[in-house]
Amino acid sequence: DPKIIQKPKYLVAVTGSEKILICEQYLGHNAMYWYRQSAKKPLEFMFSYSYQKLMDNQTASSRFQPQSSKKNHLDLQITALKPDDSATYFCASSQPGLGGQDTQYFGPGTRLLVL
Amino acid sequence: SQLAEENSWALSVHEGESVTVNCSYKTSITALQWYRQKSGKGPAQLILIRSNEREKRNGRLRATLDTSSQSSSLSITATRCEDTAVYFCATEPNSGGSNYKLTFGKGTLLTVTP
Numbered sequence: 001d002p003k004i005i006q007k008p009k010y011l012v013a014v015t016g017s018e019k020i021l022i023c024e025q026y027l028g029h030n031a032m033y034w035y036r037q038s039a040k041k042p043l044e045f046m047f048s049y050s051y052q053k054l055m056d057n058q059t060a061s062s063r064f065q066p067q068s069s070k071k072n073h074l075d076l077q078i079t080a081l082k083p084d085d086s087a088t089y090f091c092a093s094s095q096p097g098l099g100g101q102d103t104q105y106f107g108p109g110t111r112l113l114v115l
Numbered sequence: 116s117q118l119a120e121e122n123s124w125a126l127s128v129h130e131g132e133s134v135t136v137n138c139s140y141k142t143s144i145t146a147l148q149w150y151r152q153k154s155g156k157g158p159a160q161l162i163l164i165r166s167n168e169r170e171k172r173n174g175r176l177r178a179t180l181d182t183s184s185q186s187s188s189l190s191i192t193a194t195r196c197e198d199t200a201v202y203f204c205a206t207e208p209n210s211g212g213s214n215y216k217l218t219f220g221k222g223t224l225l226t227v228t229p
Contacts, residue, residue, distance in 0.1 A: 043205075056215050058216070059215075106158045108156060
């Protein structure tokens with residue numbers, strides 16, 4: 001059974017539209033993350049949440065907004081989509097421990113194509 | 116510039132051979148992790164090696180860490196076709212407090228042929 005669910009698996013959007021990427025984890029973890037991977041850039045950290053609070057934001061644009069309605073949910077809302085936003089978006093989770101050094105578990109990803 | 120980077124873009128070996136992927140990084144770290152990503156899947160962690168450790172093993176995998184040269188290696192022995200994947204090193208910066216961010220290298224594509 002998949003422990004981290006990302007929906008949808010594939011997403012096609014038009015420039016200027018808004019989409020929400022869904023992530024649910026069933027590992028009992030308290031920290032969740034979003035990463036982005038594209039042909040132009042390596043796997044890139046975007047956000048981290050711990051106990052539903054934003055811990056780190058490395059995304060320059062406010063068009064990307066994480067939303068945590070439940071402890072095991074961290075959705076990603078993207079507004080005013082641009083073709084450059086085309087990428088695979090990965091959700092991950094971990095169980096923060098003392099001193100960090102957490103293993104992060106990744107979901108299968110949502111492949112977004114913006115036309 | 117990348118804070119962590121694998122030294123080879125691609126490697127190819129025959130099944131049964133051994134291979135080593137190298138990584139260099141640029142910041143003080145608390146730990147370095149090796150991940151593998153198969154086509155169409157998310158990355159999966161292979162080994163986590165802490166900054167006070169020099170070597171870590173996991174089955175056919177062996178990771179080393181040299182904090183003085185800021186480098187790490189991942190060796191795979193008795194390679195199998197199913198080891199074909201992109202291998203990433205990822206670092207946790209030593210920024211104090213809990214670490215929540217991993218910085219990934221660009222990855223090394225390993226192809227294992229029969």
